[in-house]
Amino acid sequence: MKTWRKGSAHFRICVQGISSHAGVDHAKGVSAIEEISRIIQYVHTLTDYQVGTTVNVGLVKGGIGSNVVADFAEAEVDVRVMTLEEAKRIEEIFFSLQPSLPGTKLTVTGGIRRPPMERTDQSGNLFARAQQIASSELGFELQESGTGGVSDGNFAAACGVPTLDGMGAKGAFAHSPEEYVEIGQMAVRGALLARMLQEC
Template sequence: DVRVMTLEAARQMEQLFHSLQPSLPGTRLTVTGGMRRPPMERTDEIGRLFALAKSIAEQEIGIELEESGTGGVSDGNFAAACGVPTLDGLGAKGGYAHSPDEFIEIDQIPVRSALLARLIERC
């Protein structure tokens, strides 16, 4: 599992893996596969969409919204790769994602829903 922030980094990783050579005499190395999901590269359009979401969150709903990038993957990666401005992470607020201790903050569901609804209205 390799995650990258840019398409260029994805190409570099694939080249790196496919250029590997065995180091033990008499052995061979076969590399198969490749990057299966495109990275969600930050574009100017995504920046503008985030600025709108941040403005709505802070001025209309009263919550702080911060931008980050993780190199993670979601279905949003495919939309972003097609040129559609995409934000990820607008769902439930919680912690310990993808672990046995994962949780969501129930009282934040209406707040996050309001943010998403308002963002949809404004777009």
């Protein structure tokens, strides 16, 4: 069961440069690709495993050909954070980004998509009850964990509702062609959910 989940943010960084012929008038151009490469290197330094923050530029586009100084480039960025305080700090950094190459313009859009589901004493109590039911009534041991993945539980927790998440199907390899669920676990997971609804 998940008693915490990281929050997520998504940003799109767009850079406008000045196009020119790369062979004839290279000096007249200002490369949006060069600018965005500098920004990408900077935002990746914001990753801090100790505090649980990860920044990933997962998609980059720009330019129209190798013989043209690119006048446009963009990057899409995924950010995961443990706390709302950290989410706001990262958001402020992204919206304060400035270009370093003269002649380029920078636009940043996006922001926090799902607030962190931070562990609370109340969610810990819910887990303890689920663990007790699993052990004494259903014959299996339940483990507490958290994840960098998000769910609708992020929204429930942000509203102040004690939240225990990850109560669905058991499986592995999420979001891959090998993803599966253990059919034999469906009944026992359903029973646990039903008993939790009775208890709460």
